[in-house]
Every structure is written in structure tokens, then in C-alpha cells.
Amino acid sequence: xxxxxxxxxxxxxxxxxxxxxxxxxxxxxxxxxxxxxxxxxxxxxxxxxxxxxxxxxxxxxxxxxxxxxxxxxxxxxxxxxxxxxxxxxxxxxxxxxxxxxxxxxxxxxxxxxxxxxxxxxxxxxxxxxxxxxxxxxxxxxxxxxxxxxxxxxxxxxxxxxxxxxxxxxxxxxxxxxxxxxxxxxxxxxxxxxxxxxxxxxxxxxxxxxxxxxxxxxxxxxxxxxxxxxxxxxxxxxxxxxxxxxxxxxxxxxxxxxxxxxxxxxxxxxxxxxxxxxxxxxxxxxxxxxxxxxxxxxxxxxxxxxxxxxxxxxxxxxxxxxx
Amino acid sequence: xxxxxxxxxxxxxxxxxxxxxxxxxxxxxxxxxxxxxxxxxxxxxxxxxxxxxxxxxxxxxxxxxxxxxxxxxxxxxxxxxxxxxxxxxxxxxxxxxxxxxxxxxxxxxxxxxxxxxxxxxxxxxxxxxxxxxxxxxxxxxxxxxxxxxxxxxxxxxxxxxxxxxxxxxxxxxxxxxxxxxxxxxxxxxxxxxxxxxxxxxxxxxxxxxxxxxxxxxxxxxxxxxxxxxxxxxxxxxxxxxxxxxxxxxxxxxxxxxxxxxxxxxxxxxxxxxxxxxxxxxxxxxxxxxxxxxxxxxxxxxxxxxxxxxxxxxxxxxxxxxx
Numbered sequence: 001x002x003x004x005x006x007x008x009x010x011x012x013x014x015x016x017x018x019x020x021x022x023x024x025x026x027x028x029x030x031x032x033x034x035x036x037x038x039x040x041x042x043x044x045x046x047x048x049x050x051x052x053x054x055x056x057x058x059x060x061x062x063x064x065x066x067x068x069x070x071x072x073x074x075x076x077x078x079x080x081x082x083x084x085x086x087x088x089x090x091x092x093x094x095x096x097x098x099x100x101x102x103x104x105x106x107x108x109x110x111x112x113x114x115x116x117x118x119x120x121x122x123x124x125x126x127x128x129x130x131x132x133x134x135x136x137x138x139x140x141x142x143x144x145x146x147x148x149x150x151x152x153x154x155x156x157x158x159x160x161x162x163x164x165x166x167x168x169x170x171x172x173x174x175x176x177x178x179x180x181x182x183x184x185x186x187x188x189x190x191x192x193x194x195x196x197x198x199x200x201x202x203x204x205x206x207x208x209x210x211x212x213x214x215x216x217x218x219x220x221x222x223x224x225x226x227x228x229x230x231x232x233x234x235x236x237x238x239x240x241x242x243x244x245x246x247x248x249x250x251x252x253x254x255x256x257x258x259x260x261x262x263x264x265x266x267x268x269x270x271x272x273x274x275x276x277x278x279x280x281x282x283x284x285x286x287x288x289x290x291x292x293x294x295x296x297x298x299x300x301x302x303x304x305x306x307x308x309x310x311x312x313x314x315x316x317x318x319x320x321x322x
Numbered sequence: 323x324x325x326x327x328x329x330x331x332x333x334x335x336x337x338x339x340x341x342x343x344x345x346x347x348x349x350x351x352x353x354x355x356x357x358x359x360x361x362x363x364x365x366x367x368x369x370x371x372x373x374x375x376x377x378x379x380x381x382x383x384x385x386x387x388x389x390x391x392x393x394x395x396x397x398x399x400x401x402x403x404x405x406x407x408x409x410x411x412x413x414x415x416x417x418x419x420x421x422x423x424x425x426x427x428x429x430x431x432x433x434x435x436x437x438x439x440x441x442x443x444x445x446x447x448x449x450x451x452x453x454x455x456x457x458x459x460x461x462x463x464x465x466x467x468x469x470x471x472x473x474x475x476x477x478x479x480x481x482x483x484x485x486x487x488x489x490x491x492x493x494x495x496x497x498x499x500x501x502x503x504x505x506x507x508x509x510x511x512x513x514x515x516x517x518x519x520x521x522x523x524x525x526x527x528x529x530x531x532x533x534x535x536x537x538x539x540x541x542x543x544x545x546x547x548x549x550x551x552x553x554x555x556x557x558x559x560x561x562x563x564x565x566x567x568x569x570x571x572x573x574x575x576x577x578x579x580x581x582x583x584x585x586x587x588x589x590x591x592x593x594x595x596x597x598x599x600x601x602x603x604x605x606x607x608x609x610x611x612x613x614x615x616x617x618x619x620x621x622x623x624x625x626x627x628x629x630x631x632x633x634x635x636x637x638x639x640x641x642x643x644x
Binding site for chain 2 (some may be wrong): 006099204207208209210211214215218220221223227266274300302303304305307308310311312314315316319320
């Protein structure tokens with residue numbers, strides 16, 4: 001299965017390595033030239049922590065900066081940051097023909113809708129990744145995931161029966177490559193569940209300049225998270241996705257408990273703030289607001305966070321300390 | 323000649339004290355900032371304004387323990403130190419002493435009422451800017467006439483006489499002051515400007531002019547103001563409305579474009595506790611008491627509280643990198 005990964009940063013490179021090991025013909029496409037060169041010539045160096053066991057891997061893959069060097073693919077997996085979807089697709093037209101399946105595993109909610117403005121909706125599949133990956137340098141990633149829990153590493157779905165056969169082939173490739181993967185109509189539910197931790201920390205750690213663990217420790221942060229979760233569950237509920245507040249709350253408290261390895265991490269939008277980049281606000285807390293607006297559900301807490309993020313990401317050069 | 327002690331003789335305490343002294347009062351400034359008190363004791367307070375420089379002699383003390391019983395005690399510490407200030411002032415407060423506050427924000431007379439009978443409490447707001455430019459030297463600016471409003475918690479004849487005498491001394495001393503039963507309107511209008519802009523300036527790290535003019539800030543500022551006005555109305559405060567506020571905003575903020583709001587100064591320069599509990603936090607408290615949801619102010623309150631509890635853990639960008 002000739003598969004392009006459009007956006008081969010930390011996540012894209014990891015997914016590519018998994019598909020490559022599963023037997024797909026993988027092409028990473030990314031403008032970060034040094035990163036692509038290193039992977040193509042020497043291999044992607046992966047420092048993996050799976051179920052607490054550490055190992056190193058090196059995976060040589062096709063990795064280019066120009067879509068023209070790849071040509072038409074059977075599957076394109078979109079993994080650029082959400083605000084760059086349209087421009088990335090525009091610059092990578094060479095990857096697509098009328099039969100290409102487009103899969104988004106991008107963070108947050110709204111990415112499938114963005115793609116549906118460009119491609120016919122029945123060509124689009126969407127999913128969620130329960131994996132952690134950080135780009136340490138060109139061709140080098142630190143990876144963290146579990147394969148010993150009931151949770152799959154990838155849940156995905158396509159509303160279109162036309163694509164289902166291809167999707168099931170992809171599922172099998174992913175499994176062969178070493179991840180737990182389910183193709184399921186419950187994918188949207190898992191996407192909303194993952195949104196919880198993103199809505200808790202991604203923008204808020206950027207506003208407060210703290211790691212996830214530091215943000216979780218303080219009681220006013222807790223009150224804020226409670227408000228975020230209530231709004232998220234109300235909006236998900238209106239979409240027919242029933243989530244239990246106490247269950248979700250306990251799950252994340254446990255994940256971020258003292259001594260958990262996830263704590264010392266600056267989430268991706270927080271890193272964007274440190275590096276004066278636009279954030280994925282509209283696909284994170286902003287998705288809660290947007291979906292809430294569609295259904296007449298007020299989301300003032302998430303709205304406030306998103307608006308603060310928008311001010312922040314549009315005024316970097318005027319800010320103190322820059 | 324009436325004896326007045328200013329508890330907290332920072333920029334605002336000095337300005338108020340100086341004008342009372344010029345108006346004929348026997349003023350003692352009380353502040354632990356030794357260098358500042360010593361300089362004033364030696365040379366008088368140097369009061370600079372746009373078009374004037376003068377020296378005003380006043381008594382000073384590091385604590386109120388031995389200054390004797392006063393006719394008026396005015397609390398002008400930062401609200402984070404209100405309790406300490408009131409406890410420290412007890413020797414100066416007798417059965418007939420009136421206790422006042424011109425501190426920023428809301429809930430300040432209520433704080434004094436935790437210690438002293440309502441009948442002897444007065445309060446107000448200062449429409450001035452002031453800062454200490456060197457120990458013993460202030461630079462100040464009036465942006466309204468009257469510059470100061472004052473009123474009483476209990477609106478009886480006795481309180482009126484006492485309050486009007488205080489206002490007269492200030493006016494005679496060069497800072498026009500009006501005693502009014504509509505004092506809550508003025509206090510809330512001043513607080514509203516702070517509540518709308520102070521916390522957010524600190525969070526996004528922008529000067530006054532930059533945040534007020536940011537496109538992305540317009541809707542959020544409206545949401546903040548709307549919540550405050552709803553609470554104000556429920557508390558019976560007249561004339562604090564969204565329309566009036568945005569109409570008056572340009573005039574109120576004319577001189578503030580390069581100004582770092584006080585909470586921005588606390589968060590960015592001094593890394594100290596902010597006055598959030600008497601600004602956005604007061605709206606949260608009143609809202610809870612009245613059963614009015616205040617999610618926008620809740621969110622801003624929580625974010626600032628998280629920040630001010632974590633100064634030493636926050637990510638610090640290196641200025642050299644930008």
C-alpha cells in the first residue's frame with residue numbers, strides 16, 4: 001500500500017515507521033530538509049519506551065521534501081498541525097488522485113471538516129493516536145506508548161463504506177507494525193476522550209508556562225479543569241457521545257498523579273507559545289466552543305481560554321520578554 | 323487639626339497623605355519600606371506631577387504601634403496585605419477612629435468590617451496614577467475631576483459630616499474629592515476597568531494599549547464586562563452597564579497605552595502575589611453569593627492564581643534567543 005505521511009514531524013515519522021514495519025510502501029513528506037535527509041540516508045533513530053521497556057530502533061524510509069518526488073499514493077495520512085492542513089494539501093497535490101484515501105490522525109477536532117472542504121467527504125477517514133512522540137533533532141524521536149492496556153494506540157473510522165476495505169488493510173498493516181489498532185465507529189468517542197487531556201493542558205500550560213504536572217498540582221488549576229470538562233461533556237453529549245464525568249476525571253487524575261512520566265512534559269501548543277508560533281487553539285478547546293455553538297451550548301470557560309490564546313499567538317512581538 | 327495615618331505609604335498612600343497634609347491634616351505615613359520613610363522624614367516627600375514639583379513634610383513610621391490614636395486611619399496597602407495592615411494598625415484605632423480604604427478593586431470595606439464596626443468605615447476610589455520613582459519621591463498624574471470619590475458603608479448624618487470633612491481637606495490640599503452616597507457606582511466603574519484589563523495584560527504580557535487594541539481581545543473584554551455588570555446590578559449598584567463602560571473607555575485609557583498594568587508588573591517584573599482576589603476574584607465571590615455564574619472571571623482568576631503560585635517553576639525564555 002503506497003502511503004504518504006503528509007507532515008512527518010514527531011508523530012508522522014513514528015506512524016511512518018510503524019507502517020513501514022507493517023509492510024507498507026511509506027513516503028514521508030515534510031519541508032524539514034535535514035530531518036528528511038537523515039531518515040532517508042541513515043534511518044529514523046527512535047528511542048522507544050513501550051510498556052516501560054526501553055529500546056532503540058533505526059528505520060530507513062523514503063523521506064522527501066517535495067510531493068512531486070512521490071507521486072500518486074493509495075493512502076495519504078495527514079499529520080501536519082491543524083492550522084496548516086489546507087496549505088499543506090495545496091502544496092502536495094501530486095500525492096492525490098480520485099482514489100486516494102485521506103486519513104487524518106491530527107490532534108483535536110475539526111481536521112476532518114477542514115479536509116472535507118477540499119476533498120469529497122466520503123474519501124476521508126479520521127482517527128486518534130494514543131502515542132507520545134517528541135522530535136529531539138533531525139531524524140531523532142523519543143517515543144512513549146503502551147500496548148498492554150485495553151486502549152488501542154490508534155482508533156480510526158471512515159463514514160464511507162467505499163473506503164472500508166482499504167481502511168481494514170491499513171488496520172492490519174498497523175497491527176503488523178506493532179501498534180494496537182481498531183477500525184471502529186466508536187472512533188469519534190475516543191477522539192473526544194483524547195480531547196479532554198488536550199483541553200486541560202495544551203493551551204493552559206502555554207498561558208501559565210508550566211509543565212502538565214505543575215499545572216495539575218495546584219487547586220485553582222483543578223477548578224479550571226473541572227469547568228473545562230463539564231463544558232466538553234455537555235457538548236459531546238449533545239452530539240450523542242455519552243461520557244461519564246467522574247470516570248473521565250479519575251482517569252486523568254491518575255495519569256497525571258505524582259511520579260507519572262507524563263508530567264514533566266510541555267504539551268505541543270505550549271511549545272508553540274515558547275517558540276512564538278501559532279497554536280492549534282481552534283482544534284483543541286476551540287473545537288469544544290465551535291461544536292457547542294452549533295448546538296446552542298454555551299462554553300464560556302473554553303471560550304475564554306481560546307481567546308486568550310488567540311491574543312497571545314497574534315502579539316508575540318509586542319509581549320514582555322520578547 | 324485632624325490626625326490621619328496612611329497604612330501602606332507606597333505610591334498611592336504618599337499621594338493621598340501629601341494632599342491631606344497640604345489641606346491641613348496632621349499626617350503620619352506608615353510603611354515598612356525604611357529607605358522611603360527615612361527619606362521623607364528627613365527631606366519631606368517630593369511630589370512630581372506633569373507641571374509641578376513640590377515638597378510636602380509629613381511624619382513617618384515603620385509601624386503603627388506607637389504613633390498614637392488617630393482620627394482617621396486609611397488602608398492603602400496592596401490588598402494582599404490588607405489583613406496584615408489592619409492587624410498592624412490596631413494601636414492607632416480607637417473607639418472614635420474612622421477607618422477607610424482607597425484600595426483597588428472590590429470587597430475592601432467588607433474586609434475592614436471583619437475587624438471594626440460598619441458605622442466607622444468609609445471607602446472610595448482614586449482616579450490617579452502614581453509611582454515611586456526613588457525613595458521619598460513620587461511621580462503622579464490626575465486623570466479626572468474629581469480625582470477622588472469617597473463614601474461611607476453606613477450612610478448616616480454622622481458619617482456624612484466625617485466624610486465631607488475628609489473630602490474637604492483633600493480638595494483644599496489640591497486633590498479634588500467628592501463625598502457621595504453613590505460611591506459604589508464609582509468604585510465599581512474603576513474596578514471594572516481593572517477587572518477587564520489587568521489580569522489579561524498579565525497573562526498575555528502586553529502593555530495597556532497593545533491589549534486594548536488587539537482584535538482578538540474585543541469579544542473577551544465584552545464577556546468580562548458583561549459578567550461584572552450582571553453582578554453589579556444584582557448587588558444594587560447603579561449605572562454600571564456595558565454600554566456606559568465602553569463609551570467611557572477611550573477617555574479612561576487615553577494615557578495608558580505604554581503602561582504595564584499593575585498585575586502585569588506583579589507577574590512579570592516583581593513576581594509577587596497579585597491583587598486578583600479583589601479584582602476578578604471578587605466577582606467570583608459575589609457571583610457565588612448571589613447564585614450568578616461567572617465562568618469568564620472564574621477562568622481568569624484560576625489562571626492568574628496558578629501563575630502566582632508557580633513563579634519559580636515557570637519556563638523562562640532566554641531573551642537572547644529572540
